[in-house]
Amino acid sequence: MEHVDEEIVVSNIGDPSKEIFHIMDRPKNFYMLGSLGLVSSISLGLALSQKRKVICFDGDGSLLMNLGSLATIANQNPNNLILIVLDNGCYGTTGNQKSYTSGLTNLSDVAKGCGIKNTFIAKNKTQLNNEIKKWLKRNKLCFIHVYIRPDNLKFANIPLTPIEIKNRFVNNINRG
């Protein structure tokens, strides 16, 4: 988040949104509260409908629920979408139950197979920083696959209602 400036950020439900809220809350963050899996779809809708760059923080469990989204994203090919997948190999928010990315499934390969050309893997902070800095400056769709350790920090629930999150967000992003 330290590299984020004027971009839109959309974050996955549960711990990811809570973490982002507590680290760097800003009106251009849209926090999801339910509908696991749809963060990449909401991000796509935003990217296709206005010009600002959209950064999507997805998770492995969430993306596994909506793999078709990668095909739609690849074929629509918005040049203002950065899809970051935080892959801890488990369902963090519900108690770290393993997901299939701990097993045989590689989400970068899935993304490539769906047609996303710019896919990168980051295994440490340096690699992640480099990729993010690079892609924030470019105007191309990209998929950054970040391997992280399980165990999220425990934060309180986001003290905003859904309507507050929506209204604040909508009032702050330039439309069109």
Add this chain to the structure above:
Amino acid sequence: MIIEKKIVNILKEYKYNFGVTLPCSKINNLSNLLKKEKKIHIVQLTREEEGIGICVGSYLAGKKPFMLIQSSGLGNSFNAIASLLNTYRIPLLILASYRGYYKERISAQIPLGLSLPGMLDAMEIPFIILDKCIDDLELFCQNKFVDKVPHIVLLSPELFENV
């Protein structure tokens, strides 16, 4: 094609400018007409549930989105309708060809076709069924958009039968 053209004209008149769709044999003509409209950005989906998410993103960005799907796809979308559209109070017009309802030849469509009105009622999702004409379409869409709720128009295949 008359009904299809009327529907497209209503969408244009009320400034719908972003649509998500999946094929259905009953609404092919309507879908093809929409894809020719330059002022309406059409996105093909892989699954209807994903379309709810995409439309939410589009709405937040200031567009006026709609869905054009088969009614069976609503069955794949109920949680997204409840936990996204209703939770954040986002209006969304869902045009759905009503399967399992009128001269349906595919038996697998029948169970959901029969249950659908009851399920929509249980979820308090406003809907109308259009059988022979689309006179009620305009007012329904206008009112429900203002109410900021998801709203469904079930299009009977009878509408598109060649007379």
